[in-house]
Amino acid sequence: MTILAIDTSNYPLGVALIEDNQVLGEYITNLKKNHSVRIMPAIQTLMKDCERVPAQLAKIVVAKGPGSYTGVRIGVTIAKTMAWSLKIPLVGISSLEIIAAGAGRYFDGYISPLFDARRGQIYTGLYEYQCGELTTVKNDRLVLSADWAESLKELEKPILFAGNDLALHQAVIKDALSSQAVFAAITEHNPRPSELALLGKNKQGEDIHSFVPNYIRLAEAEAKWLEANGKISKG
Amino acid sequence: MIKDQWIMGIETSCDETAVAIIKNGREIAANVVASQIESHKRFGGVVPEIASRHHVEQITLIIEEALKEANLTFSDLDAIAVTEGPGLVGALLIGVNAAKALAFAHNIPLVPVHHIAGHIYANRLVTELRFPLLSLVVSGGHTELVYMKEQGHFEVIGETRDDAAGEAYDKVARTLKLPYPGGPHIDRLAQEGSDTLNLPRAWLEEGSYDFSFSGLKSAVINTVHNAEQRGEIITPEDLAASFQESVIEVLVKKTVKATAEYKVKQVLLAGGVAANKGLRKALKTAFSDKADIDLVIPPLNLCTDNAAMIAAAGSIMFEKGIRADLTLNANPGLEIELYN
Ligand SMILES: [Zn+2]
Numbered sequence: 001m002t003i004l005a006i007d008t009s010n011y012p013l014g015v016a017l018i019e020d021n022q023v024l025g026e027y028i029t030n031l032k033k034n035h036s037v038r039i040m041p042a043i044q045t046l047m048k049d050c051e052r053v054p055a056q057l058a059k060i061v062v063a064k065g066p067g068s069y070t071g072v073r074i075g076v077t078i079a080k081t082m083a084w085s086l087k088i089p090l091v092g093i094s095s096l097e098i099i100a101a102g103a104g105r106y107f108d109g110y111i112s113p114l115f116d117a118r119r120g121q122i123y124t125g126l127y128e129y130q131c132g133e134l135t136t137v138k139n140d141r142l143v144l145s146a147d148w149a150e151s152l153k154e155l156e157k158p159i160l161f162a163g164n165d166l167a168l169h170q171a172v173i174k175d176a177l178s179s180q181a182v183f184a185a186i187t188e189h190n191p192r193p194s195e196l197a198l199l200g201k202n203k204q205g206e207d208i209h210s211f212v213p214n215y216i217r218l219a220e221a222e223a224k225w226l227e228a229n230g231k232i233s234k235g
Numbered sequence: 236m237i238k239d240q241w242i243m244g245i246e247t248s249c250d251e252t253a254v255a256i257i258k259n260g261r262e263i264a265a266n267v268v269a270s271q272i273e274s275h276k277r278f279g280g281v282v283p284e285i286a287s288r289h290h291v292e293q294i295t296l297i298i299e300e301a302l303k304e305a306n307l308t309f310s311d312l313d314a315i316a317v318t319e320g321p322g323l324v325g326a327l328l329i330g331v332n333a334a335k336a337l338a339f340a341h342n343i344p345l346v347p348v349h350h351i352a353g354h355i356y357a358n359r360l361v362t363e364l365r366f367p368l369l370s371l372v373v374s375g376g377h378t379e380l381v382y383m384k385e386q387g388h389f390e391v392i393g394e395t396r397d398d399a400a401g402e403a404y405d406k407v408a409r410t411l412k413l414p415y416p417g418g419p420h421i422d423r424l425a426q427e428g429s430d431t432l433n434l435p436r437a438w439l440e441e442g443s444y445d446f447s448f449s450g451l452k453s454a455v456i457n458t459v460h461n462a463e464q465r466g467e468i469i470t471p472e473d474l475a476a477s478f479q480e481s482v483i484e485v486l487v488k489k490t491v492k493a494t495a496e497y498k499v500k501q502v503l504l505a506g507g508v509a510a511n512k513g514l515r516k517a518l519k520t521a522f523s524d525k526a527d528i529d530l531v532i533p534p535l536n537l538c539t540d541n542a543a544m545i546a547a548a549g550s551i552m553f554e555k556g557i558r559a560d561l562t563l564n565a566n567p568g569l570e571i572e573l574y575n
Pocket of ligand 1: 374507539
C-alpha cells in the first residue's frame with residue numbers, strides 16, 4: 001500500500017511516499033518560496049525517483065492546517081483533486097500534529113508544537129505519546145503564547161516545544177514555565193512528511209468533496225460581519 | 236475518421252467555480268458553474284479570502300458534475316485548460332492546482348488560458364470566428380478592444396486607463412444604494428429613465444481607442460451631491476439612464492470606428508457587462524446597416540464567467556501547441572499577448 005503525503009501549510013514544503021513498513025522517500029525544504037510553483041514538481045520528482053506512478057497510490061494524506069491560508073489551500077486542493085480523481089481515500093492531519101509526532105516520539109511528557117500567528121499569538125495544541133500512540137490532550141487553537149504558557153503551568157510533566165517559529169516565543173514560554181519547558185533542537189522543527197504519511201496510514205478516508213482546511217480562524221471579513229450583525233463569532 | 240477533441244476547462248479567477256467540457260472546440264458537452272454571489276452579497280462585493288475558501292469547497296464536486304454531464308472519464312480528455320490569470324490570485328490558485336493535480340494523476344496535457352481570451356472565445360460556442368475580427372471586452376475588471384488577425388492571436392488596440400466599465404457600474408450602483416452586484420440594477424433602471432443629465436463622454440485624444448471612466452464616475456457623484464445640496468430630486472432612473480448612455484455611447488462609437496480602420500469581418504462582444512441590455516441594443520443598432528460586418532453577441536450565460544469559454548480558448552491554444560508544465564502558477568496580472 002503506497003501512501004503519498006503532502007504538506008504545504010507553512011514555509012516547509014514536504015512530500016513523502018511510504019509503503020507497507022518503509023519510507024520510500026521524502027522531500028522537505030524550509031524556504032520562503034512559492035508552494036504553488038514547487039509542490040507538484042516535487043511530487044512528480046519523488047514519485048519518479050521512487051519508480052511509482054499515480055495509479056499505484058492507495059491513499060493520500062494531507063496537512064490540513066492550521067497555517068498560511070493560501071499554503072494550506074494549495075496542498076488541500078491538490079490532495080483532494082488527486083484522491084477524488086484516482087478514487088482513493090483522503091486523510092487530513094493537523095499540521096501541528098505532524099511536528100508533535102516527530103519531535104516528541106521518545107519524549108516523556110507533553111508536546112506543544114507551534115506556528116507564529118502574529119501579534120503575540122500562536123497556533124498550537126497539546127499532544128502526548130501514550131503507549132506509542134500520539135494522542136491529543138488539548139485541541140489545536142489560536143492563542144497568545146503568554147496565555148498558553150500560563151495555562152500549562154498546572155501540568156505535572158515537562159512540555160516539549162517545537163516549531164520553526166519557536167525563537168519568537170521562547171522567552172515568553174521560559175518566563176512562565178522555567179525548567180518545565182523543554183525546547184526542541186532545530187532538526188525537530190520541520191514537520192516531517194513521512195510522519196504525516198504514518199499518522200494517516202491507519203485512519204479512515206474522509207468525504208472528499210466536503211473536505212476543507214482547518215483554518216481555525218474565520219476570514220476577517222466574515223468575523224467582522226458576524227460581529228456587526230450581533231452574531232457570535234466562533235473564530 | 237478524425238477523432239473528436241475533448242477539452243476540460245477550469246475557471247476560478249473570481250467568485251464562480253466553473254468546470255466545462257467542450258467537444259471539438261465549439262460544442263458544449265458540460266458547463267457547470269457554482270456561483271458564490273449569495274455568499275459575497277452581504278459584504279457588498281467579492282471578498283478574496285472567502286472566494287478562495289469556497290473554491291476549495293466546490294472544486295472536486297464541480298469537476299465530477301461536469302464529467303457526469305458529459306458522460307466522460309479522464310481518459311477521454313485530450314487536455315485540461317485552466318485560467319492562469321488575470322484575476323484574484325488566491326482564487327486562481329485553486330483552479331491552477333486542481334488542474335495540475337488532474338494533469339499529473341491522469342497524464343493529460345495542461346493548457347494555460349488567459350481569462351479574457353476565454354471571454355472572447357465564448358463567441359466560438361455561438362458561431363465560427365472569421366478573421367480579422369475585433370472584440371469589445373467589457374467586464375468588472377476589463378474594458379478593452381482586442382484585434383485578432385487569426386486564431387489564438389490577440390492584440391490590444393485600446394484599453395481603459397483607469398476604471399473598468401464594470402467598476403464604474405459598481406461604484407455608481409453604490410451611490411444609488413443599489414444592492415451588489417449593481418450592474419444589472421442600473422441596466423434595469425436605465426430602461427425606465429431618460430438621458431437628461433448630460434454627463435460627460437471621455438473620448439480622449441483623437442484616434443485613441445483607449446477608455447476612461449473615472450471622470451464619469453466622479454461626475455455622477457458630483458451631480459447627486461449638488462442636487463442634494465440644492466434640494467432637488469434626481470430620479471434614480473434618469474441617473475442610471477444618463478450614466479449608462481454615456482458609457483455605451485463611448486464603447487459603441489469607438490468599436491464602430493475601430494472596425495472601419497481595421498477592416499474586420501466580425502465584431503464580438505465579450506465579458507460580464509456584455510449581459511447589459513442597453514449595450515446589446517446599442518451595438519445591434521450601430522451595426523444594423525453594416526451588412527459586411529457580422530456582429531456576434533453570446534447568450535447571457537456565456538457572457539458571465541464560465542469554464543466553457545476557457546475550454547473553447549483552450550482548444551485553440553492546444554492546437555497551437557501551447558502547454559504548461561507542473562510549475563504553472565496563478566498569474567493575477569497576466570498579459571493577453573503573451574501566448575501570441
Ligand atoms: Zn470574467
